[in-house]
Amino acid sequence: MxxxxxxxxxxIYLLYFLTAIVGQVLxxxxxAVSGKVTNFISxxxxxxxxxxxxxxxxxxxxILSSVAMLFNFAGVAMMLPELYPSGKPPANPLLFFGxxxxxxxxxxxxxxxxxxxxxxxxxxxxxxxxxxxxxxxMHGVAVxxxxxxxxxxxxxxxxxxxxxxxxxRWVEQARGH
Numbered sequence: 001m002x003x004x005x006x007x008x009x010x011x012i013y014l015l016y017f018l019t020a021i022v023g024q025v026l027x028x029x030x031x032a033v034s035g036k037v038t039n040f041i042s043x044x045x046x047x048x049x050x051x052x053x054x055x056x057x058x059x060x061x062x063i064l065s066s067v068a069m070l071f072n073f074a075g076v077a078m079m080l081p082e083l084y085p086s087g088k089p090p091a092n093p094l095l096f097f098g099x100x101x102x103x104x105x106x107x108x109x110x111x112x113x114x115x116x117x118x119x120x121x122x123x124x125x126x127x128x129x130x131x132x133x134x135x136x137x138m139h140g141v142a143v144x145x146x147x148x149x150x151x152x153x154x155x156x157x158x159x160x161x162x163x164x165x166x167x168x169r170w171v172e173q174a175r176g177h
Contacts, residue, residue, distance in 0.1 A: 012049050023038035050072030071097075118152075
């Protein structure tokens with residue numbers, strides 16, 4: 001049961017990645033309407049991903065999972081340009097997604113059902129998004145941060161798709177053992 005939740009989460013993660021990439025490509029090729037529709041779908045998928053992660057990491061900490069989900073929601077809200085008359089959000093979505101990734105990393109580290117290395121990667125990637133926001137960032141640092149974030153999130157997505165979670169440990173942690 002939990003492995004199917006993990007694999008579903010991985011699948012939604014993959015669909016998010018693909019639609020986000022396709023949306024950006026369409027926009028760069030001046031297909032504004034189809035690019036915006038595709039980006040809206042990717043944003044909706046990321047919202048669903050936040051809900052699935054909250055459920056998946058419930059045994060690692062209910063409050064922390066809920067807080068992470070709220071940061072996901074806030075980041076998603078910042079990505080919806082239709083909400084802002086100027087077309088620009090009042091805050092950079094990476095501010096919220098950085099905290100979100102950081103918290104997901106902590107939840108993975110607290111979990112008994114996923115590899116700690118994944119948690120550490122995601123935690124560092126979350127911290128990296130804050131560096132990316134810094135006004136003094138250098139081009140090399142920005143590229144490194146983007147690559148690290150992509151690698152960390154892709155590793156988590158692939159792990160969930162291929163391996164799922166350790167079912168027995170998830171159940172034990174959910175029961176508080």
